[in-house]
Amino acid sequence: MNHERKPTSALRIDGKRLAARLKELAAIGAIDGGGCCRLALTDDDRRGRDLVVGWMKQLGLEVSIDPIGNVFGLRAGSDPNAAPVMTGSHIDTVRTGGKYDGNLGVLGGLEMIATLNDAGLATRHPLVLAFFTDEEGARFAPDMLGSLVHVGGLPLADALATVSIDGKVLGEELARIGYAGAAPLGEPAAHAYVELHIEQGPVLDIEGVTIGAVADLQGISWQEIEIVGQSNHAGTTPMRLRHDAGYCAGAIAHFLRELAREMKDNQVCTVGKIDLFPNLINVIAARATLTADLRNTDETLLLEAEARLAAFLLQLGAEEGVTIRTRSLARFEPVTFDAGIVATIEGVATRLGYSQRRMTSGAGHDAQMLARVCPSAMIFVPSVKGISHNPAEHTAHADLEAGANVLLHTMIELASRE
Amino acid sequence: MNHERKPTSALRIDGKRLAARLKELAAIGAIDGGGCCRLALTDDDRRGRDLVVGWMKQLGLEVSIDPIGNVFGLRAGSDPNAAPVMTGSHIDTVRTGGKYDGNLGVLGGLEMIATLNDAGLATRHPLVLAFFTDEEGARFAPDMLGSLVHVGGLPLADALATVSIDGKVLGEELARIGYAGAAPLGEPAAHAYVELHIEQGPVLDIEGVTIGAVADLQGISWQEIEIVGQSNHAGTTPMRLRHDAGYCAGAIAHFLRELAREMKDNQVCTVGKIDLFPNLINVIAARATLTADLRNTDETLLLEAEARLAAFLLQLGAEEGVTIRTRSLARFEPVTFDAGIVATIEGVATRLGYSQRRMTSGAGHDAQMLARVCPSAMIFVPSVKGISHNPAEHTAHADLEAGANVLLHTMIELASRE
Numbered sequence: 065m066n067h068e069r070k071p072t073s074a075l076r077i078d079g080k081r082l083a084a085r086l087k088e089l090a091a092i093g094a095i096d097g098g099g100c101c102r103l104a105l106t107d108d109d110r111r112g113r114d115l116v117v118g119w120m121k122q123l124g125l126e127v128s129i130d131p132i133g134n135v136f137g138l139r140a141g142s143d144p145n146a147a148p149v150m151t152g153s154h155i156d157t158v159r160t161g162g163k164y165d166g167n168l169g170v171l172g173g174l175e176m177i178a179t180l181n182d183a184g185l186a187t188r189h190p191l192v193l194a195f196f197t198d199e200e201g202a203r204f205a206p207d208m209l210g211s212l213v214h215v216g217g218l219p220l221a222d223a224l225a226t227v228s229i230d231g232k233v234l235g236e237e238l239a240r241i242g243y244a245g246a247a248p249l250g251e252p253a254a255h256a257y258v259e260l261h262i263e264q265g266p267v268l269d270i271e272g273v274t275i276g277a278v279a280d281l282q283g284i285s286w287q288e289i290e291i292v293g294q295s296n297h298a299g300t301t302p303m304r305l306r307h308d309a310g311y312c313a314g315a316i317a318h319f320l321r322e323l324a325r326e327m328k329d330n331q332v333c334t335v336g337k338i339d340l341f342p343n344l345i346n347v348i349a350a351r352a353t354l355t356a357d358l359r360n361t362d363e364t365l366l367l368e369a370e371a372r373l374a375a376f377l378l379q380l381g382a383e384e385g386v387t388i389r390t391r392s393l394a395r396f397e398p399v400t401f402d403a404g405i406v407a408t409i410e411g412v413a414t415r416l417g418y419s420q421r422r423m424t425s426g427a428g429h430d431a432q433m434l435a436r437v438c439p440s441a442m443i444f445v446p447s448v449k450g451i452s453h454n455p456a457e458h459t460a461h462a463d464l465e466a467g468a469n470v471l472l473h474t475m476i477e478l479a480s481r482e
Numbered sequence: 483m484n485h486e487r488k489p490t491s492a493l494r495i496d497g498k499r500l501a502a503r504l505k506e507l508a509a510i511g512a513i514d515g516g517g518c519c520r521l522a523l524t525d526d527d528r529r530g531r532d533l534v535v536g537w538m539k540q541l542g543l544e545v546s547i548d549p550i551g552n553v554f555g556l557r558a559g560s561d562p563n564a565a566p567v568m569t570g571s572h573i574d575t576v577r578t579g580g581k582y583d584g585n586l587g588v589l590g591g592l593e594m595i596a597t598l599n600d601a602g603l604a605t606r607h608p609l610v611l612a613f614f615t616d617e618e619g620a621r622f623a624p625d626m627l628g629s630l631v632h633v634g635g636l637p638l639a640d641a642l643a644t645v646s647i648d649g650k651v652l653g654e655e656l657a658r659i660g661y662a663g664a665a666p667l668g669e670p671a672a673h674a675y676v677e678l679h680i681e682q683g684p685v686l687d688i689e690g691v692t693i694g695a696v697a698d699l700q701g702i703s704w705q706e707i708e709i710v711g712q713s714n715h716a717g718t719t720p721m722r723l724r725h726d727a728g729y730c731a732g733a734i735a736h737f738l739r740e741l742a743r744e745m746k747d748n749q750v751c752t753v754g755k756i757d758l759f760p761n762l763i764n765v766i767a768a769r770a771t772l773t774a775d776l777r778n779t780d781e782t783l784l785l786e787a788e789a790r791l792a793a794f795l796l797q798l799g800a801e802e803g804v805t806i807r808t809r810s811l812a813r814f815e816p817v818t819f820d821a822g823i824v825a826t827i828e829g830v831a832t833r834l835g836y837s838q839r840r841m842t843s844g845a846g847h848d849a850q851m852l853a854r855v856c857p858s859a860m861i862f863v864p865s866v867k868g869i870s871h872n873p874a875e876h877t878a879h880a881d882l883e884a885g886a887n888v889l890l891h892t893m894i895e896l897a898s899r900e
Contacts, residue, residue: 314736314756
């Protein structure tokens with residue numbers, strides 16, 4: 065065994081080959097500014113799928129497609145009884161997407177397979193490279209749809225009946241592009257799952273750290289808050305007689321910042337949208353509609369944040385004499401990834417000489433669905449300035465390569481274990 | 483003397499006649515919902531002017547028109563050397579105006595004259611009833627233009643050259659409707675000025691008080707505040723790395739409420755307009771534009787409010803790492819009315835059995851211009867729910883009558899003095 069370990073640990077992916085594949089895939093559905101538009105189950109998505117499936121087959125993977133269009137490429141292991149270790153991500157994009165979101169995880173996985181093939185290295189567990197349907201949710205809601213169906217979180221029939229923003233039925237679009245497969249749903253069932261992804265946030269970039277070992281993923285609570293006050297003259301109405309929806313909107317934004325400050329690092333709060341009516345300089349606003357985006361990695365804390373916001377709204381409504389209504393727009397519980405895999409990622413990154421830190425994912429990923437059925441975790445690489453869902457999304461070549469190397473060795477480790 | 487005082491104090495205006503004139507004037511430029519649209523120097527303004535001038539002449543007033551179209555109706559006094567006591571207001575309206583804003587002061591003054599005529603009562607000082615051109619400023623900026631020119635605050639030539647929102651030159655429109663008069667500008671020079679007006683705010687209505695003795699008029703500071711932060715993902719961007727223009731907009735609205743609370747009654751602050759960009763639930767706002775409307779009756783305090791806002795913006799910009807720019811949109815100093823006339827109004831109201839309170843005007847009025855050249859004050863009557871600049875503007879019949887009675891006796895008192 066010992067004489068084999070040395071060459072394996074020296075194994076590195078081919079950064080140029082990875083970059084070339086990223087570039088070739090990005091040419092499909094390319095948009096101005098260097099980005100991509102490959103909305104799920106469009107013709108461009110089909111062209112992207114065909115390209116990747118072709119590469120999978122070239123690398124000798126056994127390709128299967130399930131009824132929701134998830135694609136799996138299997139590389140056999142040395143132990144016929146071992147369950148596969150899976151990696152993957154998605155290749156669909158938002159309308160103004162970048163080149164790396166999702167694609168890096170799939171093509172990084174492909175590069176991992178190619179590297180093992182080139183080295184003639186077998187793993188005990190089989191390896192599976194997957195790409196999941198409609199992760200972005202930009203054409204068919206909800207997002208992470210394919211992986212959600214894969215883990216049994218959404219009945220296939222419901223998913224197939226989903227209607228897109230352009231009025232098309234998912235099942236029909238899937239059949240139209242030739243990706244309504246016949247492989248049994250939920251298979252292959254993974255022994256473990258690791259996903260390489262760009263951070264889509266600024267932490268690694270700002271801190272100058274190469275690898276993020278993603279230990280958890282934030283739960284999300286989205287609310288729309290509507291305030292009904294009373295329109296009045298900004299000069300002639302004394303402060304004590306006001307029912308000012310505009311002030312209330314401001315007070316809520318201010319409160320949420322204080323709340324995040326008090327609850328510390330894991331709690332983030334955002335008021336990204338405020339609309340006042342009539343929205344005039346000298347008229348006290350009669351109505352305000354705003355949104356609250358609350359996220360936390362801990363469900364108990366997220367519930368606490370929601371409860372504290374609700375209590376504040378109750379108090380504010382009573383004090384200002386306004387009616388405040390809230391409506392939940394989205395609610396997902398936080399996910400804690402597998403501590404063992406996170407530690408493996410950290411160990412691999414350190415061994416390979418990359419700076420690394422443990423971190424939280426603020427965005428949703430297929431890995432959060434896989435985490436429901438098997439030990440899972442994620443590897444993040446920096447996004448320059450945290451820009452994502454934007455043609456300007458960028459990750460330095462060296463970081464793409466580093467991420468794929470960490471994926472390679474993490475997969476080797478996981479697939480070598482009993 | 484004593485045997486004459488009793489009948490004079492028993493004198494009352496004719497509420498029905500006042501109401502009938504208000505209705506007849508309101509029929510010109512009538513709009514849906516019971517309101518008026520008589521924008522300055524339009525054909526409807528001319529028809530309104532013609533109607534009021536006709537009434538003035540019927541009551542024996544000597545009508546003069548100055549070069550900016552201000553109209554003065556003089557009733558001679560018993561002392562040929564006494565300067566006239568003036569009352570007045572305006573009959574132009576905003577596009578969606580009510581029946582009473584301005585009109586009550588002019589027709590209440592007309593009713594005062596009619597009542598004196600009917601009683602055969604002479605005053606020592608002459609009386610002048612005026613209506614001033616373009617008080618609203620809704621067609622030609624600035625507002626209170628006619629009274630401003632009358633008191634020498636704006637050169638006539640500049641005023642005549644003003645271009646309207648519909649591209650017309652003020653001087654040409656004035657000539658077109660036949661109101662470019664030849665009377666010397668600034669005449670008649672008043673000994674004192676009193677203006678009856680609806681409150682356009684909710685104080686009297688909410689407190690159930692009939693008469694407001696207006697002791698001062700707020701100064702106004704209007705600013706547009708622009709915040710340039712950085713757009714980013716609401717989930718993946720830690721609070722400490724945010725440059726959130728939306729939060730800043732909220733923090734400013736919150737700060738201004740606190741500022742008004744600390745500075746007490748005389749300071750009012752309003753954020754009536756907020757626009758975020760891109761204004762999406764899950765994107766930290768890159769930019770915000772909002773307005774701050776600060777008013778105070780004391781110039782020193784208004785300057786303090788402005789300075790404290792400026793200091794807060796400086797601190798906020800530094801803390802959040804955003805750029806904050808402000809632009810002044812309007813700035814008027816506060817006006818303190820004549821204490822003697824205010825006391826006279828209070829005394830009259832009490833004597834007539836009306837509930838009264840001393841108060842501040844939150845809106846601008848011609849009286850603030852007249853206050854530059856002679857002792858001045860105002861009489862307010864309630865506006866139901868404080869609604870104004872709206873067809874729903876309403877004042878109860880009894881309150882209209884009460885206001886005109888207080889005007890009548892205030893004018894008698896002022897015009898009887900040495």
